[in-house]
Amino acid sequence: MQDAEIRELISRAEAIVRDVDERYRMVAFEVVLGRLLTAGISDTPRVEVVAGGELPGTVSEFLALTEPRSQPETAVCVAYYMWHSGDPGGMTLEELLTAYTQRRAKKPRNASDVLAKAARRGHIIEASERKNGKKTWVITQAGEAYVDSLLQQRAAGR
Secondary structure: OOHHHHHHHHHHHHHHHOOOOHHHHHHHHHHHHHHHHHHOOOOOOOOOEEOOEEOOOOHHHHHHHHOOOOHHHHHHHHHHHHHHOOOOOOEOHHHHHHHHHHHOOOOOOOHHHHHHHHHHOOOEEEEEEEEOOEEEEEEOHHHHHHHHHHHHHHHOOO
């Protein structure tokens, strides 16, 4: 990777975390920059290997694979899917609710609280970039490791 590409990724990471609370900004910057460096600057979706195969084609299929057992788990799994399917901009509240609809699952009464619980657990963070003026959330490395462990547990039949 060239110096100019790295500078571009640093600028992009700074822009993403600009509005994150100052207490969390440095951690958020490290997470976002690490993800951007891993993904490269290409906007081409990445295909990840999940449980011996490719990432499923829809978030609904991915949720069926991960079998989240709580609403915060579902939120983290949706964030994981979006990140690994080539959408590093994060998920909005509407996108989370759409995932529930696609899965034909009961929507949470307070979806904002679901996102807050997942954030308190360190699995997602609020991004400073917005989609259509709406707040977005991105997965952290801890959240990604958590979903990876869910996938391993489900593959092992636990």
